Amino acid sequence: MTASMISQIYAYTAVGVGIILAAAGLGSAIGWGLICSKTLEGISRQPEMRPTLMANMFIFAGLMESFPFIVLAFAMWFLFANPFVGALSVALKALGH
Numbered sequence: 001m002t003a004s005m006i007s008q009i010y011a012y013t014a015v016g017v018g019i020i021l022a023a024a025g026l027g028s029a030i031g032w033g034l035i036c037s038k039t040l041e042g043i044s045r046q047p048e049m050r051p052t053l054m055a056n057m058f059i060f061a062g063l064m065e066s067f068p069f070i071v072l073a074f075a076m077w078f079l080f081a082n083p084f085v086g087a088l089s090v091a092l093k094a095l096g097h
Contacts, residue, residue: 009084017075024071031064 039057043050 005088006085009088010082013078013082013084017078020071020075021068024068028064028068031067032061035060035064 035057039053042053
């Protein structure tokens with residue numbers, strides 16, 4: 001196992017983590033937009049339901065907000081405790097290198 005192989009694994013992992021975090025941020029932003037727009041649409045249709053709709057909006061918004069943080073935790077695990085380096089060493093030992 002050479003330093004070049006390890007650095008390549010870390011580089012590809014960093015690119016993958018960047019894509020994962022961008023997708024999580026974009027998904028959360030789209031989710032926030034849909035949640036808020038549908039809440040406002042529901043309030044405009046039935047103004048007497050405003051307290052119930054607002055409570056539901058904040059509950060679902062909190063769930064939507066937690067998604068990028070969960071993805072961030074997985075991304076940090078991939079970056080700092082990279083499981084692919086260990087898998088490479090196991091694969092090389094199995095091949096006899």
